[in-house]
Amino acid sequence: xxxxxxxxxxxxxxxxxxxxxxxxxxxxxxxxxxxxxxxxxxxxxxxxxxxxxxxxxxxxxxxxxxxxxxxxxxxxxxxxxxxxxxxxxxxxxxxxxxxxxxxxxxxxxxxxxxxxxxxxxxxxxxxxxxxxxxxxxxxxxxxxxxxxxxxxxxxxxxxxxxxxxxxxxxxxxxxxxxxxxxxxxxxxxxxxxxxxxxxxxxxxxxxxxxxxxxxxxxxxxxxxxxxxxxxxxxxxxxxxxxxxxxxxxxxxxxxxxxxxxxxxxxxxxxxxxxxxxxxxxxx
Amino acid sequence: xxxxxxxxxxxxxxxxxxxxxxxxxxxxxxxxxxxxxxxxxxxxxxxxxxxxxxxxxxxxxxxxxxxxxxxxxxxxxxxxxxxxxxxxxxxxxxxxxxxxxxxxxxxxxxxxxxxxxxxxxxxxxxxxxxxxxxxxxxxxxxxxxxxxxxxxxxxxxxxxxxxxxxxxxxxxxxxxxxxxxxxxxxxxxxxxxxxxxxxxxxxxxxxxxxxxxxxxxxxxxxxxxxxxxxxxxxxxxxxxxxxxxxxxxxxxxxxxxxxxxxxxxxxxxxxxxxxxxxxxxxxxxxxxxxxxxxxxxxxxxxxxxxxxxxxxxxxxxxxxxxxxxxxxxxxxxxxxxxxxxxxxxxxxxxxxxxxxxxxxxxxxxxxxxxxxxxxxxxxxxxxxxxxxxxxxxxxxxxxxxxxxxxxxxxxxxxxxxxxxxxxxxxxxxxxxx
Numbered sequence: 001x002x003x004x005x006x007x008x009x010x011x012x013x014x015x016x017x018x019x020x021x022x023x024x025x026x027x028x029x030x031x032x033x034x035x036x037x038x039x040x041x042x043x044x045x046x047x048x049x050x051x052x053x054x055x056x057x058x059x060x061x062x063x064x065x066x067x068x069x070x071x072x073x074x075x076x077x078x079x080x081x082x083x084x085x086x087x088x089x090x091x092x093x094x095x096x097x098x099x100x101x102x103x104x105x106x107x108x109x110x111x112x113x114x115x116x117x118x119x120x121x122x123x124x125x126x127x128x129x130x131x132x133x134x135x136x137x138x139x140x141x142x143x144x145x146x147x148x149x150x151x152x153x154x155x156x157x158x159x160x161x162x163x164x165x166x167x168x169x170x171x172x173x174x175x176x177x178x179x180x181x182x183x184x185x186x187x188x189x190x191x192x193x194x195x196x197x198x199x200x201x202x203x204x205x206x207x208x209x210x211x212x213x214x215x216x217x218x219x220x221x222x223x224x225x226x227x228x229x230x231x232x233x234x235x236x237x238x239x240x241x242x243x244x245x246x247x248x249x250x251x252x253x254x255x256x257x258x259x260x261x262x263x264x265x266x267x268x269x270x271x272x273x274x275x276x277x278x279x280x281x282x283x
Numbered sequence: 284x285x286x287x288x289x290x291x292x293x294x295x296x297x298x299x300x301x302x303x304x305x306x307x308x309x310x311x312x313x314x315x316x317x318x319x320x321x322x323x324x325x326x327x328x329x330x331x332x333x334x335x336x337x338x339x340x341x342x343x344x345x346x347x348x349x350x351x352x353x354x355x356x357x358x359x360x361x362x363x364x365x366x367x368x369x370x371x372x373x374x375x376x377x378x379x380x381x382x383x384x385x386x387x388x389x390x391x392x393x394x395x396x397x398x399x400x401x402x403x404x405x406x407x408x409x410x411x412x413x414x415x416x417x418x419x420x421x422x423x424x425x426x427x428x429x430x431x432x433x434x435x436x437x438x439x440x441x442x443x444x445x446x447x448x449x450x451x452x453x454x455x456x457x458x459x460x461x462x463x464x465x466x467x468x469x470x471x472x473x474x475x476x477x478x479x480x481x482x483x484x485x486x487x488x489x490x491x492x493x494x495x496x497x498x499x500x501x502x503x504x505x506x507x508x509x510x511x512x513x514x515x516x517x518x519x520x521x522x523x524x525x526x527x528x529x530x531x532x533x534x535x536x537x538x539x540x541x542x543x544x545x546x547x548x549x550x551x552x553x554x555x556x557x558x559x560x561x562x563x564x565x566x567x568x569x570x571x572x573x574x575x576x577x578x579x580x581x582x583x584x585x586x587x588x589x590x591x592x593x594x595x596x597x598x599x600x601x602x603x604x605x606x607x608x609x610x611x612x613x614x615x616x617x618x619x620x621x622x623x624x625x626x627x628x629x630x631x632x633x634x635x636x637x638x639x640x641x642x643x644x645x646x647x648x649x650x651x652x653x654x655x656x657x658x659x660x661x662x663x664x665x666x667x668x669x670x671x672x673x674x675x676x677x678x679x680x681x682x683x684x685x686x687x688x689x690x691x692x693x694x695x696x697x698x699x700x701x702x703x704x705x706x707x708x709x710x711x712x713x714x715x716x
Contacts, residue, residue: 011624022520025513026535029595032550033542035560039553047553048560096335103331108324115332122343124701126653128670129690132677133346136353136687156343159335217543220655224677237545241552241660250553253546260541264534 033257040065040250047247065251075236075248082232085147085222086215089154094208096155097162102196104163105170116163123160127220130157135224145227153221158211165210169203169274202274206267213263347694354687357465360457363405364392368461376455376479385454386437390428397425411682412467412476413456419447455479468688492672492689499668502586503651507598509591510647511640514598518639521599522606540596548657551589555579555661581663589661594650598643605639638707645704649697669693 003015043062044050052060069075103109104116122130134153135144143149173196181191197204219234226235233252240249300306307316361368366388374381396402406420422445431440442449459479460467467477474490475482484490517536521529539547554560562576571577579585609632617627655670662671669689676686 014624018516019520022516025517026532028513028592029539030535032547032554032592033539036546036550036553039560046558047556048558048563092338096338100332100335103328106324106328106331108321109328109332110325115336118344119335119339121347122339124649124697125347126649126655126670126693126697128653128655128673129347129350129694129697130343132673132686132690133348133350134343135677136683137346137349140349152342156339159339213541217545219545224674234543234545237549238656238660241545241549245549245552249549253543253549256543256546260538260543264537264541 036250037254037257040247040254042247042250045247047245047250065248068246068248069251069255072248074231075233075252078231078233078236081230082216082234085150085154085230085232086212088151089158089215090208090212092151092155093158093162093211094204097159097207097211098166098200098204101163101166101170105167105173119163120160122157127157127218131221131224134221138225144225145230147230150222150225150230153225154215154218155211157218157221158214161210161214162204162207165207166200166203169200173200202270206270206274209263209267213260216259350687351691351694353684354468354691355464355466356684357460357467358463359405359408360460361463363396363401364389364457367392367457371454371458371461374454374458376451376458380438380449380451381454383436383438386441389441390431390433390437393423394425394428397423397428407681409456409460411471411685412460413452415447416453416456419445419453423448468684469692471685472688472692492669495669495672496692498665499652499670502583502666502668503648505587506590506594506651507644507648509587510595510598511644513591514595514602514643515636515640518599518602518606521603522609523611536596536599539592540600544593544656547593548589548660551585551592552580552661555585555588580661581666583662583666585661585663586658586666589657590651590654593657594647597650598647601642601646602636602639605642606636609635641707642704645700645707649700649704652700653693653697 003012007015038053039047039049041061041063042050042053043060043064050060100119104112109115130153134149138144138149138153143152177195177199178191181195182188186194216232217234219232219238222230222232222235223238226232233256237249237252240246300312305313307313309316311319367385370385370388371381374385393402396405402420402423403417406417409420410417423441427444431437438449447453456479459477465477470477470482471485472492474485474493476485521532521536524532556562557576557578557580559580561579562571565571566573566576579588613631613635614627617631618624622630652668653670654668655674658666658668659671659674662668670693673686673689673693676682676689
C-alpha cells in the first residue's frame with residue numbers, strides 16, 4: 001500500500017487524492033457524532049455555534065441542558081424506564097439464548113437449519129413489521145401497554161445477537177474439556193458452571209451487550225407496545241425530535257455517545273480476551 | 284497385543300456376543316448402545332434449545348402469524364350481521380334493492396348489534412371499502428330502530444331513516460365483504476379495490492401505495508448505491524493499511540455503528556436545518572447566500588443523507604472482511620506482468636471483491652427498505668417509506684387490515700431478499716462487530 005519510490009507523478013497524485021477522499025468519507029462518518037458534543041454545551045437554546053462559542057468565550061458554554069436532563073422528572077422517568085427494561089430483557093435473552101446456543105452447537109440438534117432460521121428471524125424482519133405484529137397479537141392477549149409485554153418483545157429482538165455471538169464462541173470450544181470434567185466426576189451442572197461457562201463467558205457477555213443495546217436503543221416496537229408509563233429515553237427523544245426539538249436532546253445524545261464509547265471499548269477488550277483464551281493471537 | 288494379533292482379532296472374546304456382535308461394557312450390543320446414546324444426545328440438545336424456541340415462537344413468530352392472518356381476516360361482517368348475510372346470499376344486485384326478508388334480517392341483526400354498540404365498528408370497517416358507510420351505520424342507531432313499526436313493511440321505514448338503505452350500493456358492499464376471509468386489503472395495498480362488480484383499479488387520486496412502494500425501492504437503491512460509493516474506498520484503505528493504523532481508523536467506522544440510531548438522526552436533524560451548522564458554514568464560505576439557504580431536511584435529500592450515514596458501516600464491514608482475504612500479491616503480480624494500475628484493479632482486484640459488494644449491498648438494501656424512524660423524522664412528506672404508511676394505518680387511521688396487508692407485502696419482499704443473501708453469503712456468515 002505504501003507509495004513505491006519509483007512511482008510516477010500521476011501515481012503520486014492519485015495516491016494522495018485517494019487518501020484525502022477516504023479522509024473525507026471517514027470525516028462524514030464521524031463528524032455528525034462529534035459535532036453534537038460541543039453543541040450540547042451551548043448556553044443559548046440554538047442548534048448551531050453562536051459567535052461566542054466560536055470565540056471560545058466561557059460564558060457561551062454552559063451545562064444548562066444537562067441540568068435540564070438531570071432535574072426534569074420526565075427525562076429521569078425515561079432514564080429509569082430504559083434502565084429497568086433493558087437489563088430485564090437482556091437477562092431473559094441471555095439466559096435462554098446461551099442454553100440454546102450450547103444445544104445448537106452440539107452437532108446433534110435435529111432440524112438445526114429450521115430452528116436457527118426461527119431464532120434469527122427477529123433480526124431479519126424489519127422492525128416496523130415486528131412492531132405491527134406484536135401490537136396486534138399483544139393487544140389480543142392483554143400484554144399491550146404493559147412493562148412485561150415490552151420486556152418480552154425486547155428480549156425476542158435480542159435473542160439473535162446472543163445466539164450468533166455465543167455459537168461463534170462455541171466453535172472454538174474444546175469439547176474434550178467437558179468430557180474430562182465428566183470423567184473426573186463432575187455432574188452436567190457443575191461442568192457447565194465450572195468449565196464451560198468461564199471459557200465462553202466473553203462471548204456470552206458480548207452477546208449480552210448486543211442484546212442490551214438493542215433494547216436500550218429500540219424505539220419502533222416500544223412506540224406501539226408501550227404506554228405512557230413505559231416511556232424510555234429513545235421514545236422521548238423521538239417525540240422530542242418530531243414535535244418540539246429542545247436542546248436537552250443534544251445533552252442526552254452526548255451522554256448516549258459516551259455510553260457507546262464505553263461499550264465499544266468493552267467489546268474490544270472482550271474480543272481480545274476471548275481470542276487469547278481460545279489460543280489465538282489477537283488480530 | 285501379540286495374542287490379539289495371533290488370533291487375528293483385536294477385541295477380546297468377552298466383548299462379543301454368541302452371534303459375533305460387538306458388545307458394550309454393559310452387555311448390550313454396541314450398535315444399539317451407540318444408537319441409544321446418540322438419541323440421548325439429540326434429546327439433550329433439543330431440550331436445551333426448547334425453552335428459547337418456545338419463547339421465540341410465542342413472543343415473535345405468533346405475532347407475525349397474527350399479522351399475516353389479519354391481512355385476510357374479515358369476520359366482522361359475518362359475525363355482526365349473520366342473518367343479513369344469509370338472506371343476502373340469494374339476492375342479486377342486478378335485480379335492484381333487496382327484498383323485504385333481507386330488511387327483516389337486517390333489523391334483527393342491527394337491534395342486537397346496536398345493543399352491544401358494535402354497529403359503528405362495522406360501519407368503520409365497511410367505510411374502508413366505500414366511503415359513507417360509517418355515517419350510515421352510525422345513523423342507524425338503537426333509538427331510531429326501536430321506533431320502527433314491526434307490523435308494517437320495514438323497507439320504507441329504513442328508507443325513511445336514510446335513503447341510502449333503499450339503494451343497491453350499501454347492500455352490495457355488505458354482500459361483497461360477507462365472506463370471512465378476503466383479499467380486499469391486499470387489493471387495496473396494490474391500489475385496486477374489490478367492488479360488487481369485481482376487481483378494479485382505485486380512482487386515480489387514491490392510487491398511492493404502488494407509488495409509495497416504488498419510491499421506497501428507489502430511495503433504498505439510491506441509499507445502497509451511495510453507501511457502496513462511499514464504503515468501497517474506505518474498505519479498501521482499511522484492508523490495505525498496516526494493522527495498527529487500520530485498527531485506529533476502524534474506530535471511526537465502529538463508533539457510528541454503535542451509536543444510538545436516534546443520536547445519529549438527531550445529529551442530522553440539527554446539522555441539516557436551515558439555521559443549522561452546514562448551512563452556516565456554506566453561507567460563511569460564500570457558496571450560498573444567506574437568503575438562499577439550502578433546504579436539506581424534511582425531504583428526500585434529508586432521508587438519503589441521514590440513512591446513507593446510518594447504514595454506511597453495514598456496507599464497510601462486509602466489504603472489509605472480503606477484501607481482507609484478497610492477497611495483495613495478486614495486484615503486484617498483475618502490475619509486474621505489465622498491467623496499468625487501473626487494469627490491475629479492474630481486472631484482478633475488483634472481481635474478487637464482488638462477493639463483498641453483493642453482501643454489503645443486499646444487507647444495506649434490506650435494512651433500508653424497512654426503515655421507519657429516520658424517514659419519519661427527516662423525510663417530511665416526500666421522503667417517507669412504506670413503513671411510515673404502515674405506522675399511520677396502525678395508530679392514526681386504525682385500518683389494521685390494510686396495515687397488515689402492507690406489512691405482509693413488505694415482509695415477503697424482505698424474506699425474498701434474505702433468501703438471495705443466504706444464497707450469496709450464507710446467513711451463518713453474518714458477523715457482528
